[in-house]
Amino acid sequence: MSNNTILSDLVDSLKCLPGVGPKSALRLAYHLLQRDRLGANQLSITISKALDKLNACDLCNNFTESKICSLCESTSRDDSLLCIVEMPTDLLMMEQTHSFKGHYYVLMGRLSPLDGIGPKELNLSKLIDRIKKSNFKEIIIATNFTSEGNATAQYIKDILTNTNFKVTRIARGLPMGGEIEYVDSGTLAQALEDRKNI
Numbered sequence: 001m002s003n004n005t006i007l008s009d010l011v012d013s014l015k016c017l018p019g020v021g022p023k024s025a026l027r028l029a030y031h032l033l034q035r036d037r038l039g040a041n042q043l044s045i046t047i048s049k050a051l052d053k054l055n056a057c058d059l060c061n062n063f064t065e066s067k068i069c070s071l072c073e074s075t076s077r078d079d080s081l082l083c084i085v086e087m088p089t090d091l092l093m094m095e096q097t098h099s100f101k102g103h104y105y106v107l108m109g110r111l112s113p114l115d116g117i118g119p120k121e122l123n124l125s126k127l128i129d130r131i132k133k134s135n136f137k138e139i140i141i142a143t144n145f146t147s148e149g150n151a152t153a154q155y156i157k158d159i160l161t162n163t164n165f166k167v168t169r170i171a172r173g174l175p176m177g178g179e180i181e182y183v184d185s186g187t188l189a190q191a192l193e194d195r196k197n198i
């Protein structure tokens with residue numbers, strides 16, 4: 001029966017993937033074991049390598065292999081602009097618009113009191129530290145237009161009230177409840193273009 005234990009461990013582990021329930025986990029496990037053993041091996045190696053080598057950039061909080069990521073180190077970015085996004089995928093989408101040349105900060109999530117994610121869990125003090133030590137003139141908040149994304153934007157805006165930073169929010173060119181990751185780059189570019197004071 002020891003085989004079954006290993007199999008159920010694998011199925012349980014796969015359930016950590018978003019949107020993967022018991023049935024899909026089992027399907028994935030069979031696929032990896034039967035149809036793609038090479039791919040499965042590669043996956044297990046790269047996952048443990050990524051866990052071992054990738055850490056948060058000291059400045060933007062995005063994943064990097066070094067202390068400071070290449071985007072933060074780049075001298076061709078506009079040092080007066082900081083764009084705050086929820087996830088690395090949002091940063092990639094922003095970059096694909098080619099319409100933003102400033103710096104980024106990746107929250108790696110959003111405030112979500114129901115899930116127990118408050119300012120402390122989100123480590124917002126790292127963001128505030130970054131901003132206070134910077135020469136940014138404008139802080140663009142590009143969190144999602146979901147209730148949690150909006151609440152996060154409001155929270156950051158409140159912290160920055162009475163500072164010299166101009167705080168803006170990207171405009172609502174995005175659909176309500178829309179997530180930046182799934183929006184086409186034209187819409188996203190427009191939203192960035194139409195940002196306004198909040």
Ligand code: ZN
Nearest residue numbers: 057060069072
């Ligand atoms: Zn960085």
